[in-house]
Amino acid sequence: MDRTNLAPAQARALFRDGLATPTAGWSSGFTQANLIIVPKEQAFDVLLFANRNPKPCPILGVLEAGQTTGPLLVGGDIRTDVGRYTVYENGVLVDEPTDLSAWWRDDLVTFIVGCSFTFEAALQGAGIPIAHIEQGRNVPMYRTNRRCASAGSMAGPLVVSMRPIAADRVADAARITARYPAVHGAPVHIGDPSDLGIRDLAKPDFGDPVTVADGFVPVFWACGVTPQAAVMESRPPLAIGHAPGHMLITDARDSDYLVP
Amino acid sequence: MDRTNLAPAQARALFRDGLATPTAGWSSGFTQANLIIVPKEQAFDVLLFANRNPKPCPILGVLEAGQTTGPLLVGGDIRTDVGRYTVYENGVLVDEPTDLSAWWRDDLVTFIVGCSFTFEAALQGAGIPIAHIEQGRNVPMYRTNRRCASAGSMAGPLVVSMRPIAADRVADAARITARYPAVHGAPVHIGDPSDLGIRDLAKPDFGDPVTVADGFVPVFWACGVTPQAAVMESRPPLAIGHAPGHMLITDARDSDYLVP
Incomplete structure (x- = not known):
């Protein structure tokens, strides 16, 4: 099939x-x-x-x-x-x-x-490999220390997905994903995971860990699991x-x- | 004051x-x-x-x-x-x-x-006069023959506001207002009012009529009175x-x- x-x-x-x-x-x-x-x-x-x-x-x-x-x-x-x-x-x-x-x-x-997933094909099309796809895993997702704006009974943390991007392609990845504002858009954070309260990239809250190779920067996008975390x-x-x-x-x- | x-x-x-x-x-x-x-x-x-x-x-x-x-x-x-x-x-x-x-x-x-109103200052700043302001009137607004997407009990027509724009500035007006997507954005219709089911520009459903001078084109933007019409x-x-x-x-x- x-x-x-x-x-x-x-x-x-x-x-x-x-x-x-x-x-x-x-x-x-x-x-x-x-x-x-x-x-x-x-x-x-x-x-x-x-x-x-x-x-x-x-x-x-x-x-x-x-x-x-x-x-x-x-x-x-x-x-x-x-x-x-x-x-x-x-x-x-x-x-x-x-x-x-x-x-x-x-x-x-x-x-x-x-x-x-919607913007991953566009990243790949620009020659930016997606680690979790290459490694045959689900994308790693993390609860952060950033709170979402609450609404009535709904409150919770921002959840992010992480993709390691080669340092010389981070700007391209930001530019390309910014063109998809309806599917999370540009990254919310680039670099040090601890700024988001993430202690260990190897232990995601959802999905699977991926290896961050030398010369690659962890790039974080807002994640659609966020409403499930609030629920x-x-x-x-x-x-x-x-x-x-x-x-x-x-x-x-x-x-x-x-x-x- | x-x-x-x-x-x-x-x-x-x-x-x-x-x-x-x-x-x-x-x-x-x-x-x-x-x-x-x-x-x-x-x-x-x-x-x-x-x-x-x-x-x-x-x-x-x-x-x-x-x-x-x-x-x-x-x-x-x-x-x-x-x-x-x-x-x-x-x-x-x-x-x-x-x-x-x-x-x-x-x-x-x-x-x-x-x-x-939010984008009118930007139009004026680009040298595009706003007729209803110059004529000291409220902007003219019209119910159209276009239906909004309904939601539960809420259904109704698209309501539009109209501003006459000089023919050689219509493209500029479209470009400038497109940069304000959170406040109605680009025009929804440019030209013949009858395409929207508007029979007489001189008889708006809300607001005041304005004069459309020779060489000016009626330009229609989605209007925030739409939810009131649906209500x-x-x-x-x-x-x-x-x-x-x-x-x-x-x-x-x-x-x-x-x-x-």
């Missing part, structure tokens, strides 16, 4: 049928996204949190209460079309199902949140996300989010 | 004390904003409507349920600091008070929405706005919304 060239609808159909693998490298050129699903009662706080923290929480689309499909997943079903989900009750992970049939309720609102901290009765690396493959193209 | 050079807090204090005049020309360099205030029950729909229609509904700030002040009006009070308000019950205008003491409830959420159409039990031309004068600077 040539996963790189699968149409998004074909990829979603495979996950709907029970496949549960990470989506890195799938459906090249199409936008992958984070999920956060909460009851209507919490939906205003989540959307306001995203509005106040647009770098980590860029909203690409919203399915209103009970809606299971929309223009980002034409013909799809949000309850089944992601490989693996995470289910939190009162902020505690209680299930990692491959579909949401046991959890779905008609008051659930789905937020589809941008993901830095964990604010402990709503129910919240659902995607499992790390198991993204929603949407019908949007990465180029849709490139600004001139 | 030199209203042009009043600090925003000084201007707000005058309105708080009962003054009720339009704010065009006040507190030069500081951002003026539209208001839309609804009960928490409707707040998610309003915020989602804004998220789906960012050109007409750019959110500059949100005061959560019951909050009466915030960083855009430091030391101010949203219930008193606008010269005149509009109050709608079930979509019908029922009051135009100079303060909200008779209407305030602790479940009200305030949305502070960008206004094209009127969706008829929530209670909604509050600012009276046309009586804007909130915020502590933000117009330059804060200029992108490089």
Whole structure:
């Protein structure tokens, strides 16, 4: 199976049928996204949190209460079309199902949140290698000592992803990713991890560690796991996300989010 | 009184004390904003409507349920600091008070929405005259035949403001305003009003008509009255706005919304 060239609808159909693998490298050129699903009662706080923290929480689309499909997943079903989900009750992970049939309720609102996978292809296209892809791992992600702007019940730390970039390409990486403001945009920090309260790059809070080679600088981008971290901290009765690396493959193209 | 050079807090204090005049020309360099205030029950729909229609509904700030002040009006009070308000019950205008003491409830959420006044100074600075300012009138605004993306109970037409621009400066006007994406950005339409379903420029739906001189082209921008039009159409039990031309004068600077 040539996963790189699968149409998004074909990829979603495979996950709907029970496949549960990470989506890195799938459906090249199409936008992958984070999920956060909460009851209507919490939906205003989540959307306001995203509005106040647009770098980590860029909203690409919203399915209103009970809606299971929309223009980002034409013909799809949000309850089944992601490989693996995470289910939190009162902020505690209680299930990692491959579909949401046991959890779905008609008051659930789905937020589809941008993901830095979108700009990785542009970095690679400019000859900037992506360490975690080359090393066959998930991108390393870290909670930081920076607080997001809170919104109602939603409060939490900024979560960042890290990519080691060769010192002479850091400026290019900043310039290229700045052209994708809807999917985290330019880095939030370049260099010393301790400035962000990160003690050990080898111990990410989410994802896998990657090696930072000599002559490479750690570069940090705002990460779409941030709203999941806020949900964990604010402990709503129910919240659902995607499992790390198991993204929603949407019908949007990465180029849709490139600004001139 | 030199209203042009009043600090925003000084201007707000005058309105708080009962003054009720339009704010065009006040507190030069500081951002003026539209208001839309609804009960928490409707707040998610309003915020989602804004998220789906960012050109007409750019959110500059949100005061959560019951909050009466915030960083855009430091030391101010949203219930008193606008010269005149509009109050709608079930979509019908029922009051135009100079303060909200008779209407305030602790479940009200305030949305502070960008206004094209912000880019008018930049147009004038580039030598592009603004007809309604020169003619001493409020900007003319029109309902169009374009529908906004709906969100829950919120649905309505795109409302536009119109400024006649000399034919050889239209490109400049488009370029300059495009640099203010958070306050409506580039024009949505240039030229024939009938393409937008506008039959007679001399009969605006809001504001005052202005003369379009020979050699000038009508240029249309998305307008922050759009959410008020949607509120009127969706008829929530209670909604509050600012009276046309009586804007909130915020502590933000117009330059804060200029992108490089």
